[in-house]
Amino acid sequence: MMDIPLTIGEIMRHGTTVHRDAEVVTWTGDRPRRATFGDIGRRAAQLAGGLRELGVTADQRVATFQWNNQEHLAAYLAIPSMGAVLHTLNIRLSPDQVAWIANHAEDHVVIVDGSLVPLLARALPECKTVRHVVVTGKADTSPLAAAGAEVHSYDELLAGKPERFDWPDDLDERSAAAMCYTSGTTGNPKGVTYSHRSAYLHSMALLAGEAAGLTAADRCLPVVPMFHANAWGIPYGAVMAGASLVMPDRFLQAQPLVEMVGRERVTVSGAVPSIWNDVLRHLREHGGDFSAMRVVLCGGSAVPRALMQAFEEEMGVKVLQAWGMTETSPVASIATPPVGAEGEEAWRYRTSAGRMIIGVQGRVVGDDDSVLPSDGDAVGEIEVRGPWVTARYNSGADPDRFHDGWLRTGDVGTIDELGFITISDRSKDVIKSGGEWISSVELENALMGHPTVLEAAVVGVPDTRWEERPLAAVVVAEGESVSPDELRDFLAGSVPKWQLPDRWAFIPEVPKTSVGKFDKKVIRQRYADGELDVYEQR
Ligand code: ADP
Numbered sequence: 085m086m087d088i089p090l091t092i093g094e095i096m097r098h099g100t101t102v103h104r105d106a107e108v109v110t111w112t113g114d115r116p117r118r119a120t121f122g123d124i125g126r127r128a129a130q131l132a133g134g135l136r137e138l139g140v141t142a143d144q145r146v147a148t149f150q151w152n153n154q155e156h157l158a159a160y161l162a163i164p165s166m167g168a169v170l171h172t173l174n175i176r177l178s179p180d181q182v183a184w185i186a187n188h189a190e191d192h193v194v195i196v197d198g199s200l201v202p203l204l205a206r207a208l209p210e211c212k213t214v215r216h217v218v219v220t221g222k223a224d225t226s227p228l229a230a231a232g233a234e235v236h237s238y239d240e241l242l243a244g245k246p247e248r249f250d251w252p253d254d255l256d257e258r259s260a261a262a263m264c265y266t267s268g269t270t271g272n273p274k275g276v277t278y279s280h281r282s283a284y285l286h287s288m289a290l291l292a293g294e295a296a297g298l299t300a301a302d303r304c305l306p307v308v309p310m311f312h313a314n315a316w317g318i319p320y321g322a323v324m325a326g327a328s329l330v331m332p333d334r335f336l337q338a339q340p341l342v343e344m345v346g347r348e349r350v351t352v353s354g355a356v357p358s359i360w361n362d363v364l365r366h367l368r369e370h371g372g373d374f375s376a377m378r379v380v381l382c383g384g385s386a387v388p389r390a391l392m393q394a395f396e397e398e399m400g401v402k403v404l405q406a407w408g409m410t411e412t413s414p415v416a417s418i419a420t421p422p423v424g425a426e427g428e429e430a431w432r433y434r435t436s437a438g439r440m441i442i443g444v445q446g447r448v449v450g451d452d453d454s455v456l457p458s459d460g461d462a463v464g465e466i467e468v469r470g471p472w473v474t475a476r477y478n479s480g481a482d483p484d485r486f487h488d489g490w491l492r493t494g495d496v497g498t499i500d501e502l503g504f505i506t507i508s509d510r511s512k513d514v515i516k517s518g519g520e521w522i523s524s525v526e527l528e529n530a531l532m533g534h535p536t537v538l539e540a541a542v543v544g545v546p547d548t549r550w551e552e553r554p555l556a557a558v559v560v561a562e563g564e565s566v567s568p569d570e571l572r573d574f575l576a577g578s579v580p581k582w583q584l585p586d587r588w589a590f591i592p593e594v595p596k597t598s599v600g601k602f603d604k605k606v607i608r609q610r611y612a613d614g615e616l617d618v619y620e621q622r
Contacts, residue, residue, distance in 0.1 A: 087216055089256065089419065091164075091255050091261075092161065092262075092283055093255065095146040095250045095287065096125065096205060096251075098123050099324060100459060103121050104121050104125070104575025105325070106329075107119070108121070108329045109330045111332050111340060111570070113340065114207070118405075119277075125461065126247040128158045128249060129231035129245070129247050131242060137241070139356065140168050140192065140193060141168075141481065144169065145169045145190055145193075146192065146193045147186060147193065149173045149175055150309070150311075151331075151332070152306055152332055152333065155195070157331070159316075160262075160320070161189055164262055165251050166251065169261065170263070170264070171186075171191055173186065173309060173313070174266055174309075174311045174312070175309075177598050179207035182327060183209075185265045188265075188478065188479070189265075189310070192216070193213065193217070193218060194208075194214055194216075194218070196217055198220055198222050199334060201225060204228065205227035205230075214232045214233055216233060217283075218241055219235060219238060221244050229576045245586070256280075259284050261280040264312075265408075267599050270619050272480055273480070274477040274478070276477065277474070277478060278413060282471060283317075283472075284320075285471050287321045289541045290318070290321040294418070294420055297379075298321050299326075302327035303349055304352045305341075305344060305350040305354075306319065306354055307341060307355035312384075313409070318352075336359070337362070338362040340365045341363055342367060343372075345372065345374055345377060346373030346374070349376040351376050352377075354380070354381035354383075355380075355600075356384040356601060357382055357384070358539070359600065364399075374401050375400075377399075377401045380395065380403045381406055386507065386525045387405040389404065389434075390533040391403065392405070398595060403439065404418060405434060405436075406418045406437075411473065412470070412473050416440060416441065417437055418439065421434055422439075433504060435529070436504045436505060439503045439505075440499075440503045442590050443471055444468055445469050445470055446466055446467065447466075448467075448489070448498060448499050449465050449490075449492070450462075450464045453487065458499040458500065460501065461498060465492055465493065469489060475491075494512070495509070495510055497509075507525065515543070515552050517554070517583075517614055518551065519601060520582075524541075527579065527585060534571060536576050538561045540558045541594045541604060541607055542554050543608050543609050545612075553585075553619070554584075555585060555591045555607075556587070557591050558589070559586065559590075571583055586621045587618050587621070594607075
């Protein structure tokens with residue numbers, strides 16, 4: 085067979101020609117901006133021309149500091165296709181972290197959304213390798229120039245550039261296409277570099293019917309940011325399939341999201357559970373039209389059954405749980421139940437982290453690094469490998485995370501004979517009580533099934549007798565009230581007695597990380613600092 089390289093340039097060529105009439109709709113809060121895939125292809129060519137003029141050659145890193153919108157999509161296509169490396173910076177990190185990451189990645193150019201200029205300007209003075217900043221939209225760019233960068237208007241840079249670019253056709257499919265840093269909840273962030281081949285294969289896997297099953301009839305709304313593990317592969321997958329994209333830009337609150345879904349007849353969307361929680365609340369209070377929605381992808385942290393059930397029963401929308409990591413491109417498993425599974429059995433599969441998709445292999449490893457059986461019972465660290473699983477971190481950081489050609493995921497759980505993964509915890513969140521493990525995820529999911537509970541995060545806190553005991557930090561819905569005893573009684577139906585939390589704190593909101601996950605580090609710290617009002621059950 086012919087050895088044609090699997091590249092992002094090929095995804096772009098296909099999507100912007102064969103599917104040139106598919107749409108990219110960018111929300112503006114008012115009237116959406118509309119472009120076709122054909123338009124994006126032409127803009128990508130002009131952007132590549134502009135970047136070449138700024139001296140971007142070979143595998144230089146071009147960073148983006150952008151919302152999900154049409155300009156970001158053009159960067160997604162242009163930068164890797166010209167042979168450079170797309171580096172999606174996380175706009176939610178502190179200026180120090182942004183600068184640390186930009187320096188580590190050696191970013192040469194940053195494309196920034198006009199509305200984010202003030203944020204970038206705070207990091208830029210410490211960014212040693214950035215020579216050029218390209219600004220989309222309108223903004224006062226003086227703080228960028230003051231930081232010593234050459235500032236360019238995106239529109240001016242692209243103006244008059246040819247709508248065709250001489251894309252290299254000899255790129256090695258194993259060369260770097262894009263990079264993304266983990267959000268670094270422990271220690272410094274770690275960089276993962278995706279190859280053209282890994283991005284191509286991951287996109288194909290996402291299109292499979294067993295996965296998201298994207299087709300040209302779909303209209304996809306990636307709420308998950310394009311800086312969070314490539315928006316879970318939705319942008320490249322959509323371009324490959326010719327599925328139209330509805331881009332939320334900075335309008336990430338429940339109200340505009342519900343409006344986008346209804347007005348643009350969105351069929352597929354993806355976001356972390358906390359977003360869907362907000363959307364559900366909004367739908368209950370104000371209504372909304374989710375009638376076109378085929379599937380809502382949810383992951384990044386465990387998806388509470390109560391959330392999935394409410395969407396299905398009240399809105400007729402299927403929520404599909406997926407599991408993965410920045411290191412796995414990110415999709416590794418999807419919780420589609422086996423054919424024939426019904427009722428409670430189906431729920432058991434749907435509330436797992438999912439079945440590994442083709443291309444991903446997994447195993448369970450014990451404390452002594454021995455491989456345990458994948459029988460659904462043996463608990464250990466999950467290790468994975470596959471063509472879109474990273475083999476190392478940038479600059480060889482943290483080599484201990486790699487074990488005999490497998491990635492140690494840091495997630496603890498089981499794998500059953502059908503390849504369904506169940507995650508009980510991240511290893512750093514596991515609660516060790518009297519020598520036994522308690523799953524914080526299980527407790528959270530059970531608690532979030534209580535009608536008054538909006539969110540619940542459970543962490544282990546030091547205990548003189550048991551080493552650690554669970555503390556539940558609970559957010560109660562507006563206008564509701566509930567006591568720790570009532571919650572404990574509620575849990576007692578599904579959780580063994582010794583696992584029940586005996587410390588409770590009612591908090592206004594669970595602190596979140598830069599990608600919207602529960603930030604348990606902060607809760608533990610607040611507890612240690614005596615900042616939580618804790619009710620202790622004896
Ligand atoms: P970060 O590591 O910066 O939080 P990632 O998005 O790469 O960012 O996080 C990957 C981790 O998210 C996984 O290792 C796992 O702990 C968690 N995760 C992702 N999806 C799920 C899921 N469906 N259920 C439970 N945990 C999940």
